[in-house]
Amino acid sequence: MKKWVASLSILLLLAGCATEDITNEQTERQQLLVELAPVQISSIGETLELSGQLLPTKQVPLVTAMPLKVTDVHTQIGQAVEAGDLLISLDDGEARRQVNQANQVLDELKQALHQAEQINQSVEQNISAAADLETELLASIERAQELLQALDEAEGAADQQALTDLLQASLDVSLKQAALTQAAGAGSLSAPLNTAELSMQINQAEEAVRQAESALAETRITAPIAGTIAQLDVTAGQTAIPNQPLAIVSDLSKMDAAFAVNSFQVARLAAGMPLSLSIAGWNETIETELTAVSPVIDPQTNAFMAHATVPNESQQLKGGMRVTATVELGTVQEAVVIPADAVLYQDGEPYTFVAEENRVRRQELELGTRDGASIQVIDGVNEGDEVVTVGKERLTDGAAITVRSE
Structure with missing residues (x-):
């Protein structure tokens, strides 16, 4: 009898140890493995990196005020035209x-x-x-x-x-x-x-x-400027809708690099500043300068606009191409700095994950200048905070974490 009781006690002890091991293993699997980096105060090269897109400097929509039948279309998308060229003919009988x-x-x-x-x-x-x-x-x-x-x-x-x-x-x-x-x-x-x-x-x-x-002349829709047919939304036989663009003529000889910038960035920018442009799918860096900086915010985008003119004699640059501008401004002393790897974006808005004990807190950021692998934070974190640099993509606000040991 004593031997039986002793054997039962040993089995219960082993079962308890096994359960504890399984629970610990599940907990470790639920905690995401991450690496952290401290928020530091240091000097940083004041380089602004702006993201934007290329747009034609001039583009004119072609419209009609009369709901007339389209009798002929004399052009096609991508065709070069001169000012005055006949592009679309409307029914002129009436x-x-x-x-x-x-x-x-x-x-x-x-x-x-x-x-x-x-x-x-x-x-x-x-x-x-x-x-x-x-x-x-x-x-x-x-x-x-x-x-x-x-x-x-x-x-x-x-x-x-x-x-x-x-x-x-x-x-x-x-x-x-x-x-x-x-x-x-x-x-x-x-x-x-x-x-x-x-x-x-x-x-x-x-x-x-x-x-x-004048009404008769409007049945002959001609090119208002020299350029390229960028859009053509009409075919022969259909009825033209008044005040709806039938086509768009774009002047691609010069492109406008347009950038949406925040209040910190716009305060550092001025027309005439040199900048380097990198264009997606383009192997060359283009040196140019800012031509205009908006003095008022755009209420639709809640951002200021900065512009640079890009020569395009070969017309190889196309409207809508993504462009990145680098502006050298100098050095900022005693800046709050985090690794650029700690920054994530959602709908264009930057954020990071701040470690608090064994969990993380999602924190919105207002960023300043960037210098290589480091980026300045204007608002959002303080010196001594730790931010997630590796494993951040899988995190959500309040997620449990395990810090990877060296």
């Missing part, structure tokens, strides 16, 4: 009809104005003729009065002659009165026409012709 109609209205108004001016000229001539007749009538009346007086004073044969002259003068007066009455009647029936209103209508018609001709 536009031509409106031009013809506007010109017809203008011609009719001009003809009406010409006729009105002729009528007014005739009226003026009638009025002038009536005035002349009135003058002649007065002269005839005066002559008749003189003859009448002479008749009173004449005797014999002279009296007969005076009577004849008086009768002739009276006839002249009667004829001139009749002519004057007729001229006055003609003038009253043909009052001057208002040509000022016709002139105003002609001005309006001329403006209508210009608008119709």
Whole structure:
């Protein structure tokens, strides 16, 4: 009996030891193996490294204001074009009809104005003729009065002659009165026409012709600049959507290297600073300078923008290529420094894992300059903290860790 009890005790002891070994092994497997590095205070070469992309310095979208059918496309993506080249033709039937109609209205108004001016000229001539007749009538009346007086004073044969002259003068007066009455009647029936209103209508018609001709010209979509067809979103037969780009012409002779920078970086940058550009897929380093630094933040990206112009005569550089710029600024003394290997990024925002006993805490960072394998931290960690440099990719906030021993 005693032997049986002793054997049972030994078995229970062995089972307990085995369970403890298994638990310890599971715990070690749950803790991730990492390597740490201390946060230090040291001097660091002030080199800013900026990430951005290449964009054409000039690109112009081609749009139409009219929902017209596309009759022909005269270009293709990647084709070089000159300013004024015909790229897209739209249905111009209605536009031509409106031009013809506007010109017809203008011609009719001009003809009406010409006729009105002729009528007014005739009226003026009638009025002038009536005035002349009135003058002649007065002269005839005066002559008749003189003859009448002479008749009173004449005797014999002279009296007969005076009577004849008086009768002739009276006839002249009667004829001139009749002519004057007729001229006055003609003038009253043909009052001057208002040509000022016709002139105003002609001005309006001329403006209508210009608008119709402009609408006709818009059915021929031409290249606004010399460049390359970077985008073409239209085919023959479809209806063009107003104010939607049908194509984009880009000038690739010069490229704009555009960088989004934070508040620390923008304070260190200025137009004219030299910088070295490294372009993805490009074996050469390009030396250039900053051409512009934005004085205000972009509310959409919450960043400032810095720009550099890159010559591209060969047009081998393409829009959208990733580019990295290195700017040498000097040396920062007593900077908070961590290894660059300790930094991770999510959606472009840097962070690290700080070790606290046997666990880690995810910590957002604001970074400064970088010098080789070291990077300056403006905010986020302090001297004496330890950050994860190896094994960080598998970590999450609060994860248990085991520090790898030497």
